[in-house]
Amino acid sequence: xxxxxxxxxxxxxxxxxxxxxxxxxxxxxxxxxxxxxxxxxxxxxxxxxxxxxxxxxxxxxxxxxxxxxxxxxxxxxxxxxxxxxxxxxxxxxxxxxxxxxxxxxxxxxxxxxxxxxxxxxxxxxxxxxxxxxxxxxxxxxxxxxxxxxxxxxxxxxxxxxxxxxxxxxxxxxxxxxxxxxxxxxxxxxxxxxxxxxxxxxxxxxxxxxxxxxxxxxxxxxxxxxxxxxxxxxxxxxxxxxxxxxxxxxxxxxxxxxxxxxx
Amino acid sequence: xxxxxxxxxxxxxxxxxxxxxxxxxxxxxxxxxxxxxxxxxxxxxxxxxxxxxxxxxxxxxxxxxxxxxxxxxxxxxxxxxxxxxxxxxxxxxxxxxxxxxxxxxxxxxxxxxxxxxxxxxxxxxxxxxxxxxxxxxxxxxxxxxxxxxxxxxxxxxxxxxxxxxxxxxxxxxxxxxxxxxxxxxxxxxxxxxxxxxxxxxxxxxxxxxxxxxxxxxxxxxxxxxxxxxxxxxxxxxxxxxxxxxxxxx
Numbered sequence: 001x002x003x004x005x006x007x008x009x010x011x012x013x014x015x016x017x018x019x020x021x022x023x024x025x026x027x028x029x030x031x032x033x034x035x036x037x038x039x040x041x042x043x044x045x046x047x048x049x050x051x052x053x054x055x056x057x058x059x060x061x062x063x064x065x066x067x068x069x070x071x072x073x074x075x076x077x078x079x080x081x082x083x084x085x086x087x088x089x090x091x092x093x094x095x096x097x098x099x100x101x102x103x104x105x106x107x108x109x110x111x112x113x114x115x116x117x118x119x120x121x122x123x124x125x126x127x128x129x130x131x132x133x134x135x136x137x138x139x140x141x142x143x144x145x146x147x148x149x150x151x152x153x154x155x156x157x158x159x160x161x162x163x164x165x166x167x168x169x170x171x172x173x174x175x176x177x178x179x180x181x182x183x184x185x186x187x188x189x190x191x192x193x194x195x196x197x198x199x200x201x202x203x204x205x206x207x208x209x210x211x212x213x214x215x216x217x218x219x220x221x222x223x224x225x226x227x228x229x230x231x232x233x234x235x236x237x238x239x240x241x242x243x244x245x246x247x248x249x250x251x252x253x254x255x256x257x258x259x260x261x262x
Numbered sequence: 263x264x265x266x267x268x269x270x271x272x273x274x275x276x277x278x279x280x281x282x283x284x285x286x287x288x289x290x291x292x293x294x295x296x297x298x299x300x301x302x303x304x305x306x307x308x309x310x311x312x313x314x315x316x317x318x319x320x321x322x323x324x325x326x327x328x329x330x331x332x333x334x335x336x337x338x339x340x341x342x343x344x345x346x347x348x349x350x351x352x353x354x355x356x357x358x359x360x361x362x363x364x365x366x367x368x369x370x371x372x373x374x375x376x377x378x379x380x381x382x383x384x385x386x387x388x389x390x391x392x393x394x395x396x397x398x399x400x401x402x403x404x405x406x407x408x409x410x411x412x413x414x415x416x417x418x419x420x421x422x423x424x425x426x427x428x429x430x431x432x433x434x435x436x437x438x439x440x441x442x443x444x445x446x447x448x449x450x451x452x453x454x455x456x457x458x459x460x461x462x463x464x465x466x467x468x469x470x471x472x473x474x475x476x477x478x479x480x481x482x483x484x485x486x487x488x489x490x491x492x493x494x495x496x497x498x499x500x501x502x503x504x505x506x507x508x509x510x511x
Contacts, residue, residue: 001278001281001282002282002285003278003281003282003284003285004285006282006285006286006289007285007288007289009289010285010288010289010290010291013289013292014292017292037339039294039368039380040290040292040293040294041293041366041380041440041441041442042286042290042293042296042438042440042441042442043440044439044440045437045438045439045440047437048279048324049324049326050437050447064302064325064326064327064328064434064435065326065327065437065447066279066301066324066325066326066327067299067327067437067438068279068282068283068286069282069283069286069289069290069299069438069440070286071285071286071289071290072289072290072292072293075380075381075441076380078341078368078370078380080339080340080341081341082340082341100397100401177397177398178397179371179372179373179374179375179395179397180370180371180372180373180375182370182371183370183371183372183373196373197372197373198373199371199372199373199374199375199397200373202397202398204398208415209398209399209400209413209414209415210397210398210399210400210401235292236292238472239288239291239292239472242288242291242472242475242476243285243288243289245288245476245479246281246284246285246288246289246479249281249479249480249482249483250281250285252483252486252487253277253278253281253482253483253486256483256486256487256490257490259490260490260493260494
C-alpha cells in the first residue's frame with residue numbers, strides 16, 4: 001500500500017506551501033518585494049493495467065487502464081512580477097518603477113545585481129547608493145552644494161546649485177529588463193542576479209515601452225495581497241490535515257491486517 | 263470454503279489500490295489542472311472462484327481508472343502568462359519524448375523568450391510551432407481564442423501566434439506521465455478543440471472535491487474492516503468445524 005508514502009508527499013508539499021506563504025506575509029511591507037507562489041505537479045504513475053494494451057487473443061483492447069499515481073512534488077516557487085502599488089514618501093531619492101524594469105546595482109564583488117527597491121540615498125562622496133551602500137549604476141554623483149535633486153520620469157537626474165538658475169544634468173539612470181524576470185536568482189537584500197533562466201539583461205532608458213517610467217518621491221510597495229495569502233494559508237492547512245487523514249486511514253487498514261488473526 | 267477467503271483477499275487488494283488512488287487525489291488537491299480519479303472494479307470475468315451453472319462466485323478485479331475531466335475552478339492570479347482553459351481541451355507542449363498534453367497553463371518564458379511550461383518544454387501554437395515573445399515590447403495579451411499579442415515600441419500590435427488547444431475523441435485513452443502531462447495512448451491523434459475559451463491571468467485549480475475524497479477514505483477503511491471481519495468469521499467457522507468434527511470422531 002503506497003497511500004502512506006503518497007500522503008507523505010502531500011504533507012511535504014503543503015509544508016513548503018506554508019513556508020512560501022509565510023515568507024510572503026513576512027515581506028508584506030518590504031519595498032519592491034514580489035509575491036511568490038509554490039506550484040505543484042503530480043508525480044510518476046505506475047501502469048497497473050496499461051490502457052490500449054491487448055486484453056485477449058481476438059484483439060480486444062483495454063479501454064481504460066489502471067494508473068496509480070505516487071503523489072505530488074513542488075515544481076517551482078514562481079515569482080509573480082506584477083506591479084506593486086506606489087507609496088508616496090516625498091524623499092527626493094526614493095524612486096519607484098512603474099513598468100517592468102529593474103535598477104542595476106554594483107555589488108562589492110564587482111557583479112551587477114538588479115532590484116525593484118528604489119529607496120536610494122547618497123554616500124559620503126555624494127554617489128547615489130542603495131540602503132546597503134552599494135552603488136547604483138550608471139554611477140551618478142550629486143554635488144555637495146546641490147540644493148535640490150530632480151529625477152525625471154525618463155531617468156534624467158538634475159540638480160540645482162546655488163547661483164545658477166538652470167538645473168544641471170548630472171546623469172541618466174538606466175533600467176534593465178529580462179525575457180523571464182521570474183527566472184532571476186533572488187539573493188536577499190531585495191537583490192537579484194541574472195540566471196540561465198532569466199536571460200541576459202537588456203538595458204534601456206526609462207520611459208520607453210516596457211522599461212517603465214520612474215516616479216520620484218515614491219517607493220513601490222510589495223505586491224503581496226494579504227487576503228489572498230490568508231486564504232491560501234487556510235487552504236494549505238486544510239490540505240495538510242486531509243493528507244494526515246489519509247495516513248490515519250492507511251494506518252487503520254494496516255492495523256486491521258495485524259488484528260485479523262489473533 | 264477456502265474460496266471465500268480468497269474472494270475476501272481479492273477485495274482487500276482492490277481496496278488497497280483504491281486508497282492509493284484516493285491518497286494521490288488528496289496529495290494533488292493544489293496541483294493546477296489535476297483531474298480527480300477513481301478506481302472502478304468488476305467481477306473477474308475470466309477465472310471464477312467457483313463456477314456453478316447458476317450463481318457463480320467471482321473474484322473482484324481492477325477494471326479501470328475513471329477520470330473526471332470536469333472543469334476545475336478558475337483562480338485569478340493576475341499573472342499575464344497564466345492561462346486557463348474553460349471547456350474541453352488541452353495545451354500542447356513539445357517534450358523530448360514527443361508532444362504531451364496538459365491542462366496546466368502556468369507558463370513562463372525561457373532565457374530566449376520562448377513560451378514554455380515549468381519544465382522548460384516549449385508550448386506549441388495551433389500550427390505546431392513555438393511562440394517567442396520580446397521583452398522589449400509590452401505585456402503580452404492573450405485573447406479568448408488563444409491569440410498572443412504584444413504592443414511594439416512603435417505602438418503596433420504584433421500577433422505572435424495562437425495557443426494550440428486540442429481535443430481527443432476518447433479521453434479515457436490518455437495516459438498520465440506525471441509533471442501534469444498526458445500522453446495520447448492507443449494511437450489516437452489530437453484534433454483542434456472547439457468551444458474552448460482561454461482565460462488570461464487565471465489558473466485552473468485541481469477539480470478534487472476534498473469532502474468526497476474524505477468520504478471515500480472512510481468508506482474504503484470501513485469496507486476493508488468488514489472484509490477482515492468476514493475473513494475472521496470464515497476462520498472461526500473452519501476452527502469450530504474442525505473442533506466439532508474432531509469430538510464426534
